[in-house]
Amino acid sequence: MSPSTPRFRFAPSPTGFLHVGNARAALFNWLEARRLGGEMLLRVEDTDRERSSSELIDNVLDSLRWLGIDWDGDIVLQADNLDAHRAAAHRLLEEGRAYWCDCTTEQVQERARQRGGPPGYDGHCRDRGLAQREDTALRFRTPDEGTTSFTDVVRGEVSFDNATIEDFVLLRSNGLPVFLLSNAYDDATMEITHVVRGEDHVPGTPKYLLLREALGLGRPEVFAHLPLLVNEQRKKLSKRKDAVSVAEFRERGYLASAMVNYLATLGWGPKDGIEVRPLEEIIELFRLEDVTPSPAFFDVKKLQSFNADHIRALSPERFREEVRPFLSSPEVAEALEPLAELVQERVRLLTEVEPMIAFLLDRPLEIDDASWEKAMVKGKAAPEMLDATIERFEALDAWTADAIRVAVEDAATAVGLTNAEGRPQLSKAQAPVRVATTGRSVGPPLFESLEALGRERTLERLRAARARL
């Protein structure tokens, strides 16, 4: 690594599954690192022992890999650095830049309430000269004057009055460092040059900067605070309230390429207006400095549309590979085979594939009531059409889509389902046949479907439907 190599990091805390907001942050780090020829590091912020677990870490890593977001070097586990973080805090204590405090959260809040002014800690223990005890936390003494500011690539100059920054906790009474300390310290030791994260970290940035300065750790070259991803209520996406885990989207039949593509359009857009495109192009076009500062709504409808486009763009072979995990058995994969291409261009989600060809499986045909009603009861000449079709199918020499088509057209003409010129009206004529054989009024093209179904089963179903009328 040359000294000028930009170093990015994605630092998830494994307190839940990787959700789309984090994934977007990881993606933007990764894209910019790619563009600048920099490195992308991964640090797992697992200092909250109670909420972290190895399963959650696995989920985060799996999701990143699935998305194709890779990283350089070994993963840093923040919990491994705890001693160094503690030592740093003690150094601050020795230098008089931190002090022990025995105020409880309740006391702090109560005083703030009575005071009526700014909330947060009031510096109560600043000069009490308390020694460390079981119930004391170490607080950082923030400057009373001056301002702390930084330049943000997406937001410009951001500045805070030091007087409004409370004396925040460095070490909990149980001795564990808090996020801010670990985060700032690790960024420094990992030589991170570009800090790219969610907008929710903006208010913590002056504390981060003050801390690094006090520790003599310098500061990152670049900050970029990405716009938050919000739900329909315009609130920050929450992993608890909003169903947004990347793993879940994967299970629901979304392609990684669609996911990444869509995520890239949240807070950023290609100048040429072409949104659906391969990752390689996005890597070329993406620029952190073009990211918008305002929050973005995560629109599943639009994601679905992207997904359909990405599915259609797959090669036939690739489509089969992607679909395989969503098929319940090898028999289903086999059944899909003859219609694969036709199905590929009709689904938005990989989970829609199996239902679309379910009529080909060796199981009793389920007939959709609404479809039946429409085609058989309200549709014209359904019984006649079925009779005529059965008759012609029985007489067919070759069971091919073309032959089937001719037979159906012929049947339609025979029963009078024709237009003004006397041509068969396939749109009407195919309906009863489709419902009788596939159970639904929509699906892949009928004649290919029947060819795949086979003459025996087709006739069986046509007769059964006829009997029901």
Next chain:
RNA sequence: GCCCCCAUCGUCUAGCGGCCUAGGACACCGGCCUUUCACGCCGGCAGCACGGGUUCGAAUCCCGUUGGGGGUGCCA
């Protein structure tokens, strides 16, 4: 309350002082194509939050208002 941020169609965006009677995409609504559906194509609906400046000229710059959001933990 206090601090910080944000503000272009319903949604995501392009726009970075004149090319804008504001472009694209999703969604929605018509129509065409068509064996259903899907695709594709054509068309429609719909937006610069408001008020002041600056300027010959503002969606673009400045200020304010309003609205929204984030932070305010001995969570990360």
